[in-house]
């Protein structure tokens with residue numbers, strides 16, 4: 001299997017198949033009314049619903065068609081049996097349906113009903129048609145039915161109506177006609193955010209595309225055989241525990257597998273003849289296209305030259321490319337191209353090199369630490385610090401007690417891991433004149449946070465924030481520009497001598513590879529700090545260690561939380577055989593140095609922090625129970641954490657958590673596979689307005705956009721929220737609206753805000769499996785849930801569709817908590833007809849997937 005380089009390592013079909021007709025037929029009959037339920041209408045409706053769902057799956061056209069001369073119309077036209085209505089700011093209205101006999105024979109109208117009970121819908125007709133009170137429609141007769149919609153919230157309200165007729169009242173023969181009504185209640189803002197163009201998914205290429213270009217392989221120099229040819233027993237190596245003897249070999253194999261999967265994935269992204277094709281996750285930046293990456297294009301119909309284009313900038317769905325004049329000279333408008341994405345091997349090469357260099361630089365004692373001779377204990381004065389664990393950690397790091405073993409600081413969110421690291425960095429800088437510190441984190445946002453906190457007390461001339469060229473210059477925070485390598489619009493990399501003069505260099509793990517490449521000698525950095533270390537693969541974490549660390553004298557410090565986001569991997573083999581475990585986690589799992597001995601941690605090597613200084617207890621409760629065995633202690637500043645306890649829009653005073661239930665729809669637009677949900681944006685904006693309008697009044701603290709954060713799992717939703725915020729900012733004349741951070745969970749890891757709003761987006765259960773498989777979204781992803789819900793200090797507002805979220809046990813727990821505490825707001829789903837509702841939801845998706853895409 002490993003020898004076929006382009007085989008997708010994920011065996012399972014990418015997408016869960018919708019429930020089949022047979023499955024549906026075999027499932028328990030929903031027509032069984034529960035005990036105590038009215039025997040009349042409900043039972044009939046359920047029976048009819050069950051029958052018609054199966055028919056709709058098989059032959060929708062037949063069910064919506066006119067029969068025996070009976071037509072069902074309304075003032076607004078039905079399209080393919082469906083009437084779509086969008087009402088702005090009106091939550092109550094009436095549609096009149098016209099049932100007409102256009103045939104030559106009388107027909108009896110015997111029954112009509114919505115196929116599942118909907119609180120927002122009532123049907124009325126003058127004659128009160130029922131099976132016991134049928135109405136004869138003579139040829140030419142018309143009969144009116146009034147459909148009343150009434151709802152109190154913005155949202156999406158679909159209904160399926162069935163009409164039953166008999167040509168002969170005495171005979172048993174009857175026929176049905178079905179109509180779909182989709183009502184959307186929307187604000188003016190929601191209308192502006194509507195899909196620009198309906199979503200048109202395109203086909204996915206087979207994973208092994210037929211390439212007409214032949215590539216003739218050459219003679220490799222000695223020592224350049226395929227990695228797999230040099231390994232005798234791959235399976236055995238994969239299954240063996242990680243050891244120092246085979247350390248480089250094993251990680252190189254895992255990296256090789258990861259790379260093969262990346263190749264498969266990137267090929268799925270190729271665009272034949274400029275027709276778009278997508279892979280879920282691509283628009284969420286997985287796999288990513290970064291500034292400086294390369295793409296190959298060739299004009300449609302040509303089979304000779306491929307032109308290489310370099311990425312200059314990436315917008316949501318557009319990439320700006322730089323090509324040679326050879327292509328530009330012959331370019332004409334609307335020219336079609338075949339596009340091939342390639343991926344940048346640099347990050348993999350850096351990890352390969354680090355794995356190899358680990359041996360050359362003798363990192364065994366760092367990576368497989370054994371208990372060293374006991375260091376002299378540092379004096380500990382508990383009076384000096386209110387938090388003895390943090391204080392001790394700083395002392396031990398400064399003293400280098402754990403050397404050559406890494407020092408580990410771990411603990412749940414908001415327990416002060418980052419500030420402990422930063423404090424230690426400052427102490428070292430102050431007390432050790434010969435020190436050089438390298439401070440890093442996996443993501444740019446976490447690295448920026450680290451740097452900002454360091455600058456609070458350290459002279460900015462001593463600090464250098466080094467960005468990679470791929471970082472969009474617009475994302476560099478104003479505060480960090482002066483001490484960064486951003487000059488004008490581009491990044492400058494000084495000579496190594498210049499870099500070696502800085503006391504503290506702050507950069508991402510990948511970008512530390514530049515320092516290795518630039519020849520900074522091992523041992524120059526006396527201390528290497530890695531924050532959010534649980535989020536990086538071991539080899540990513542190794543990049544600054546292998547090449548820059550002197551294994552005997554250097555001090556490594558790792559901070560993170562294994563319960564928050566872990567390494568992101570694509571290959572199932574890389575995942576299964578150990579690459580999903582970060583260096584931090586491996587240390588804690590495999591070495592007694594980092595484990596409890598007689599119930600306590602040895603604080604010369606490890607500190608576990610448990611006092612949460614961030615959040616109100618109501619915000620912490622669920623993550624604390626679910627992920628931290630209730631060990632977290634609430635220590636956040638009382639004034640700050642209680643600052644929203646009396647907010648007039650809280651459903652329950654002194655409980656600053658809101659779950660706002662919506663019944664929206666997750667949509668896509670144009671050719672972008674990323675999802676958004678307009679109803680959720682409208683609800684979010686309503687809260688943002690209320691927050692900004694009430695700030696500083698009735699005893700509330702002042703708040704500005706920078707104190708608020710909005711977390712959403714999909715890029716398109718982030719984009720829609722940003723657009724809506726611009727409008728809200730203009731309407732309310734609020735300055736600095738762009739300081740309100742909107743981003744993915746990854747961008748919020750390590751961050752905190754006074755108020756956090758979370759948009760979960762999902763309203764269709766059918767996409768959840770895709771999300772799970774491609775590691776997207778919030779649902780079915782505990783770690784992402786944990787990070788998102790632990791960012792708020794004083795107020796947490798979650799907007800979502802409980803019906804979808806509750807399919808996941810973690811979310812179910814949270815929503816139940818909100819219901820029990822009376823913190824539940826918004827649309828209340830009726831719990832009746834669960835089976836029918838679920839089958840409708842599936843049917844609805846199938847119908848739309850089959851090309852009957854809805855657009856508002």
Ligand SMILES: Nc1ncnc2c1ncn2[C@@H]1O[C@H](COP(=O)(O)OP(=O)(O)OP(=O)(O)O)[C@@H](O)[C@H]1O
Pocket residue numbers: 386387390411412413414415416417418419420561612613614749750751752
């Ligand atoms: N000893 C302390 N006393 C008061 N406040 C503290 C203390 N330690 C940390 N804090 C505050 O608690 C908040 C969270 O700290 P920090 O960001 O360092 O936590 P973290 O453990 O790194 O969180 P995450 O896991 O989310 O990255 C910050 O506002 C910080 O200033």
